[in-house]
Amino acid sequence: MDIVSIRDFSRAQIEHVLDVAERMLPVAKGDEKSKLLDGKVLGSLFYEPSTRTRLSFEAAMARLGGKSLGFDEPKGSSVAKGETLADTIRMVDAYCDAIVLRHPQEGAARLAGHFAAKPVLNAGDGAGQHPTQTMLDLFTIRKSKGKIDGNHVVIVGDLKYGRTVHSLSEALAMFGAQLTFVAPPTLQMPKEHLKHIQSMGIKPKSGTDLTEAVKDADVLYVTRIQKERFPDPAEYQKVAGAFKIDPALLKDAKKDMIIMHPLPRVNEISPEVDKTPNAKYFEQAFNGVPVRMALLAMVLGAVE
C-alpha cells in the first residue's frame, strides 16, 4: 500500500488513520514506549529541503522502535551523478521496509510506487500532493473542534500555487466542511480546482477580504505568500500587509476559532498571536508525529 495522494483515500479510510493516530499519541509524546516497528528500516529520500516533514517522519519511526536512513539533499549521493529516480528507488527498495520520498517533480511518488515493492509514502512532490500534511491538518481540526464536518474553514494565502491548500480543501470538501478562500486577486484558487470541489457538492466562497471572512470562521488556515510570486516588491508589501494575522484581526473572530499554518511562517502571523489559545500551529506541527506513526504502522502491517 502506497500513500501517494489524498484522492486515493475515502472518508472512512482517512477517519481510520486519524483514529490510529489518536492511539499513538502517548507514544508520540514519549509518555509510553513502543516496539511496534522494531527491526524495521525506513528509507528517507529528501531531494528537497524539509524540516518538519523529514524530522517528524524520522521521529515517528524512532518512537515506534524502527530506524531511518537516507539523505536530506541529493548532493553527494548517486543522484548527483545523474541516476534516475527509478534506479535510486529500486536500490533503496532493497535496503528498506518502506520509503518516504520528497521530490521536486510532480508525480514522483506515483512513479516511485511503480518501481518499489515496498510501500512508498509521498512527502511532497513539487506542486503536487502532500497527503500526510493533509492528514495531520485534518487530525488537528478534529482534535480541536471535535469533528471535521460542519466547520467553517477559511483558507487564506497563496491558494494558486500552494500544494497544501489544494489537497486540504479537497479533503475538507469530502468531509462536508464549509469553505471560504481568501487570497490576493493574482493568487486565487485555480478554477479547475474550484470546479473539482463544487463537483463534491460544496459551494465554496472566494474573496479578498480577510476581516470579513474571519467573522464566522471556526478554523483559519493560513499559508505563506511567497515574495517571488510578485515582480514588484511594493505590490508584495501591500498584499502581505492585507493578509497579516494579528490580535486586531482576531477581535471580531469567534472565541474558539483555531488558527493553523503548515509552517514555516515568515511574517503572516504576528508573534503576539502565538500566546493566544487560538494558535494551534505548533500543536499542528507536533501532530505530524502521531499521524505519520499511524501511517507507517499501517503500511508496514503492524496495525490494521
Next chain:
Amino acid sequence: MKEFKVTPIRNGTVIDHIQVGTALKVLRIIGVKEDVSSTVSVLMHVPSKKAGWKDIVKIEDRELDPKELDKIALISPDATINIIRDFNVAEKFVVEVPQKIVGIMKCANPGCITNKNEPVEPEFVVESKKPITLRCIYCDRITTDISENVI
C-alpha cells in the same frame, strides 16, 4: 459524372471524416514529413453530409498501426479508417478513443516526472471523450491540448 478531386488509390489508407481543419495535425501525428516515400493526398474543407465540412487524408502503400489509430482518435474522434487493398475497401471502421493512453503522448506539465528522463511511458486516463480530456496518472494534470503533446 462525379468529379474526383483526388483519384482512388490502389493500396493504403484513407482517413475520412477528419474533423475539419485538423488534417495537418493528423499528418503530423502519424509522422508524415519531408522524407515521405509514398504519395499522400490531403483534402481540406470538403463538403460532408454528416458534419457539414470535413478533411480527408489518403496515404498510399501504408496501413496504420494501432498506436497511430489511437492518436488519430484523440484529435478527431469521428474519423473513419478505410484500408484499401487493390482498389477495394478491405476494412472500414471508426477510430475509437481508448480508456487508457499509454506511450503516445507526453504530459503537458513540464514539472511532471515523466518529462525528466525516467524509464516510464507517460500514461493518461481518459476523463471525458467529448471534448477529449486526459489526466496524467503520475501528476494528475489535465490535458486537453492533444496535438501539441503527441509524441
